[in-house]
Amino acid sequence: IDGQKVVLITGCSSGIGLRLAVQLASDPLKRFHVIATMRNLSKKGKLEEAAGATLNKTLHIAQLDVCYDESVTQCLSSIQAGRVDIVVNNAGVGKIGPVESLSIEEMKTIFETNLFGVVRMIKALLPDMKKRQSGHIVVMSSVIGLQGVVFNDVYAASKFAIEGFCESLAVQLLKFNIYVSMIEPGPVNTEFEMKLMEEVSQSEFPGADPVTVQYFKDVYLPASHDIFMTMGQTPDAIAQVFMISMERPVFRYQTNVLYTPLIAMKYADNTGNLSVRTFYNLLFNHGTMFKISLTLLRIITWGESLTST
Ligand SMILES: NC(=O)C1=CN([C@@H]2O[C@H](COP(=O)(O)OP(=O)(O)OC[C@H]3O[C@@H](n4cnc5c(N)ncnc54)[C@H](OP(=O)(O)O)[C@@H]3O)[C@@H](O)[C@H]2O)C=CC1
Numbered sequence: 001i002d003g004q005k006v007v008l009i010t011g012c013s014s015g016i017g018l019r020l021a022v023q024l025a026s027d028p029l030k031r032f033h034v035i036a037t038m039r040n041l042s043k044k045g046k047l048e049e050a051a052g053a054t055l056n057k058t059l060h061i062a063q064l065d066v067c068y069d070e071s072v073t074q075c076l077s078s079i080q081a082g083r084v085d086i087v088v089n090n091a092g093v094g095k096i097g098p099v100e101s102l103s104i105e106e107m108k109t110i111f112e113t114n115l116f117g118v119v120r121m122i123k124a125l126l127p128d129m130k131k132r133q134s135g136h137i138v139v140m141s142s143v144i145g146l147q148g149v150v151f152n153d154v155y156a157a158s159k160f161a162i163e164g165f166c167e168s169l170a171v172q173l174l175k176f177n178i179y180v181s182m183i184e185p186g187p188v189n190t191e192f193e194m195k196l197m198e199e200v201s202q203s204e205f206p207g208a209d210p211v212t213v214q215y216f217k218d219v220y221l222p223a224s225h226d227i228f229m230t231m232g233q234t235p236d237a238i239a240q241v242f243m244i245s246m247e248r249p250v251f252r253y254q255t256n257v258l259y260t261p262l263i264a265m266k267y268a269d270n271t272g273n274l275s276v277r278t279f280y281n282l283l284f285n286h287g288t289m290f291k292i293s294l295t296l297l298r299i300i301t302w303g304e305s306l307t308s309t
């Protein structure tokens with residue numbers, strides 16, 4: 001462990017966390033000691049299988065639920081190396097649907113994971129990182145932490161919140177030689193979308209009017225599915241961006257060049273009108289215009305996507 005970087009990742013039962021853990025653990029130079037954590041160890045089978053020969057060598061599985069102090073304390077105190085060099089705050093939950101049908105309690109659970117879960121991890125690790133004057137805090141944010149997306153109101157709020165928290169903290173931490181990095185993927189093909197679809201397929205959307213429910217089900221859901229199909233990245237591509245971030249960390253990493261123009265609109269027009277109107281048109285004039293725009297985006301950014309990951 002002495003010459004290795006100790007990397008702790010949250011939310012490794014599936015998706016991006018799982019692939020990142022496996023990629024790091026499989027490093028041919030064995031530079032990483034990976035602590036792949038998950039809240040529910042009964043789900044560890046998939047990670048164990050993907051880890052193969054790295055299991056209990058460079059990859060170690062541990063229990064950690066970001067929503068509980070005791071779970072975090074217990075996991076951190078059981079670390080053999082006695083330190084964490086890099087923490088990847090990957091655990092996160094999505095939420096879609098009309099706000100009228102979501103209770104405040106339900107909304108708070110999203111913040112418990114996506115905001116306070118990350119804050120809890122950072123608070124637990126900071127004293128030691130500051131003492132050692134070294135560390136890298138990575139957060140799996142989202143493009144939705146920079147630009148809202150219709151019917152993702154609460155999820156967007158939680159990701160904007162962690163962006164604000166980290167952007168503020170990064171300045172102070174630079175004094176202690178600790179780096180903060182936000183990874184901001186667009187859609188990624190993991191269990192994330194399926195979990196959301198399953199959740200909405202069981203909901204009657206109490207409290208929401210029929211017109212809103214119809215916009216959500218008949219306009220948003222198909223358009224969103226199209227976006228995942230056309231723009232969706234693999235979890236391995238996101239893990240690759242993390243690899244790059246380790247060399248000389250910067251604060252932000254947008255992983256998807258196809259999504260960058262949609263974010264850039266925000267900075268091109270201070271009134272916000274360009275973003276609001278463009279997203280409106282893309283959504284409600286979905287169909288031919290939407291498909292053409294997506295195709296154009298792919299053509300415009302094709303050269304770049306060949307040279308990036
Ligand atoms: N997929 C996408 O399109 C995008 C995802 N992201 C972000 O990437 C991150 C990973 O998502 P992704 O891999 O796609 O989705 P998955 O749903 O596949 O993975 C999410 C992981 O987070 C875990 N998790 C949820 N709550 C907790 C908790 N309280 N404590 C510990 N672990 C928890 C889940 O565990 P369990 O199995 O127990 O539920 C699961 O392992 C999230 O932060 C997400 O917001 C960002 C941009 C796009």
Ligand SMILES: CC1=C(/C=C/C(C)=C/C=C/C(C)=C/C=O)C(C)(C)CCC1
Binds near residue numbers: 141143144150220
């Ligand atoms: C771009 C775009 C859309 C959807 C974007 C989506 C669905 C992005 C999802 C990103 C995710 C899942 C990030 C996770 O953190 C709409 C509204 C369908 C139509 C207008 C243009």
